[in-house]
Amino acid sequence: MNIKIIAVGKIKEDYIKSAVREYTKRLTPYYRLTVTEINAEQINDESLRERYKEAEAERIIQQIKPDTYIITLEIQGKMLSSIEFAEKIKEITKSGVNETVFIIGGANGLHRKVSDIANLKLSFSKMTFTHQMMRVILTEQIYRAAKINARENYHR
DSSP states (O other): OEEEEEEESOOOOHHHHHHHHHHHHHHTTTOEEEEEEEOOOOOSOGGGHHHHHHHHHHHHHHTOOTTOEEEEEEEEEEEOOHHHHHHHHHHHHHTTOSEEEEEEOBTTBOOHHHHHTOSEEEESOSSOOOHHHHHHHHHHHHHHHHHHHTTOBTBO
16 A cells, blocks of 8 residues: 655655655555645735635645545544554555555644545644644654554564
């Protein structure tokens, strides 16, 4: 299965880039992981926040192929344990879906157009994380799920 992460904004810190690269490399035997970065809109006028989010949403949606399983990361989404997350990945894989897309919003959040097309709205915490840190957390959890599903030592 192919896994794609669509993330609003770019990673600036080298240590975060390094961590994402490391987990992407570790995932190679299990999944093909790609990351697509969407340029974040700079809010110059707070009254236009929804318009900025909608512009980001249009660019996100353009990156999604038909028949893709879409998972958005949203603070109000469903919380899963690592084992439940691994089961969900296994279920998606067994369903014959060729690509699963995870969507990480930027500082503005996700527009409802993106949220509305999600097959699963997923939350990693009630806390707010930077989009850069979420990439590390997400790639590590995808790797952990792969190891759990392969019944290999990593998860405790």
